[in-house]
Amino acid sequence: MSAAANSSLGPAGATDAAEPLILAGARLPGADEVVDLHLAGGRVVSVAPTGETPAGEESPGGIRRLDLDGRFVVPGLHDRHVHFSQWAMVSRRLDLAGAESAAAVARLVGASVDRGDHEVIGFGYRDGLWADAPTRAVLDAVSGEVPVVLVAADLHACWLNSAAVRRYGVSDGLAGTSGVLREDDCFRLVREIDDVADTVLDGWVADAAHRAAARGVVGVTEYEMRWNRDDWARRVAGGVDALRVSFGIYTQHLDRAIAEGLRTGDEVSGTSGLVTVAGYKVITDGSLNTRTAWCFDPYPGLGAAEHPYGLATVAYDELVPLMRRAHGAGITPAVHAIGDQANARVLDAFEVVGCTGSIEHAQLLRRDDVARFARLGIVASVQPEHAMDDRDVAERYWAGRTDRAFMLADLAAAGVELALGSDAPVAPLDPWVAIAAAVGRTRDGREPWHPEQAIEARAALAASTGGQGTTVRTGMRADLAVLELDPYAASVDELRTMPVAATLLGGRITHSVPA
Incomplete structure (x- = not known):
């Protein structure tokens, strides 16, 4: 990326938000002409054909000018759902993402103990398809008196050895022989180990x-x-x-x-x-991999003691007054619901309270409830990469219903506002990963999964810019991303790894690739 003399892009943060700036030679996706973007006071002052003086300005003169050489500029991206501290922590924890069995996890834990770690905190296991079950005994055999706490990739379960059960004061009755804590019991422990x-x-x-x-x-x-x-x-x-x-x-x-x-x-x-x-977050059910998402149909293979339909973690007669109290105070409800029964009951609650808001995740829906999203004006805050992570476990536990899972196209066609996110650390905090999953419904060279629910790149981008749409326009906040590729013409693989040349926040550069 070249620039005028003494106007190299420079290090991130080098540009003050109030410093006028012209991004010259920019292209906007979907438009043919090359334009100059004039930024000042943290906003886009004008979008004009390249080479023309910004409206209402004298010759740019001393205004800093950066030549984008035809790169594409879009509104900056927003991730609608993250757990930021946990995302920041996961790279410092034992990575369990590739483990395909409880025994494989135990080998990773044993290696960590052998390296001399005094406590093992791990993240990322997915046990929904394992042939062997998590147990305390499996971890105890490789860890001895070293406490071990392993957090599931979906954040709704954690697996402890006996030393961790003792260290964190978990009762033997609660931990059981499995050592697995789910939902609120898991959340309480995760808050404790996250106390950095x-x-x-x-x-x-x-x-x-x-x-x-x-x-x-x-x-x-x-x-x-x-x-x-x-x-x-x-x-x-x-x-x-x-x-x-x-x-x-x-x-x-x-x-x-x-x-x-x-x-x-x-x-x-x-x-x-x-x-x-932001909003009032309330979690009304669990997750698919933990088999606690609340569904109308039972999970195959689960006995009555294991909540065969999943869990309603907040009763309806508690949810409604909580939502009403938040709404009355001006705090918009943002309600977690994954299973189809959870989504149906949350939509009931929104209708009774008479407010708008969002349902976070909305993974499995009845078809009639898609129309209710639209009628009630509820935002579907969704994480498309979860469909790639969960496709196999969904085929097992939601067998015969996966045509109703991650229904992005049907929601969009019904006029429902989509807001894309990652749920990081469940999926990477990278909107291009979410956009690629929404557009392609595929990863790792596999056949697309329910491609009828894919959406176009334009719609996926619109759902990823925090309500700013897909086009840079005069008057908008100068929160921008400069791309090497046209997002509308890029392949799914190119979207997933989209090269970003620069990012600006209120006209201030927060990321740049050296020229």
Whole structure:
């Protein structure tokens, strides 16, 4: 990427948001002409044919000018659903993603213990298709007195050895012979092992934020199960300023949020507009891989003691007043529902409360409920890469129903607003991965899975820009991504690995590739 004399792109963060800037020789996807984008005051002041003076301006003169050489510019990308602290932590934990059995996990744990680790924290196992079951005995045999806590890839289960059961005060009755904790029991333990010193975690978060900016990301919606306002205000004050962050509020913090007058969309003071209030997050069922997503049909092979239909983790007669209380205080509900029965009941609740909001995940739906999403104005906050991760386990546990799983095309055709995300660390915090999965319904060279539910690249991009659409236009915030390829013409594999030349947040460069 070339630039005028003394105007090399420079290091990320080198451009102040208020510094006028012209991105010359840009191309906008879907348009033929080459344009110059004039940025000032954190916004796009004009979009004009290349070489023309920006409207209302004298000759650019000393205005900094960057030549994009025909690269493509799109609105910056937003990940609608992340657990940012956990995403920042996973690279420091034992990677279990490739393990295809409990025995394979035990070998990885044993190797970690042999290296001298005093505690083993792992992430990423998926046991839905394993021939052998997780047990405490399997881990105990390779770990001895070294505590072991392994978090499932879907975040809804964790697997402990006996030393960890003792260390974290988990009752033998709760841990059982499996050592597996699910749903709320898992969440409580994960919060405890995630208790990292602020100074350490903030450094990891800063690194993760810069990695996200390198993929064209300008904003995330954060759903860590803690009071995130103060965490993000502290981070921004400490210089973590590569992303806009909207933080979610969980039930345990709802009274505090209401008492402090927080409302969805509010900016947090002292954060230069980078931190805002998101919605009220409530989890109403589990997940597919943990076999706790609440469904109308039973999971094959599960006995009555194992919740054959999954779990309703918040009763309907509790959910409605909680949503009503949040809505009445100006906090928009963002409700987790994965199974078809969970989605149906959450839509019932939205209708009774009379408010809009989002359903987070919306993985398995009844066809009639697609129309209800549209009629009620509910956003489908979905994670397309989960379809790639879960296709085989879905074929086993949702057999005969996978035509109703991850129904992106049907939702879009019904007029439902889609918002794409990753649920990082469940999937990578990389919107191009989500876009590729939505467009291609394939990964790793496999045949597309239910390709009838694929959506076009334009629709996937629109669902990934935080409501900014697909086209850079005059007056919009100068949150932009500069791409090497036309996203509308790129193949699915090219979308997945889309090269990002630069990212700008309010006209300030947060990522750039050296010229």
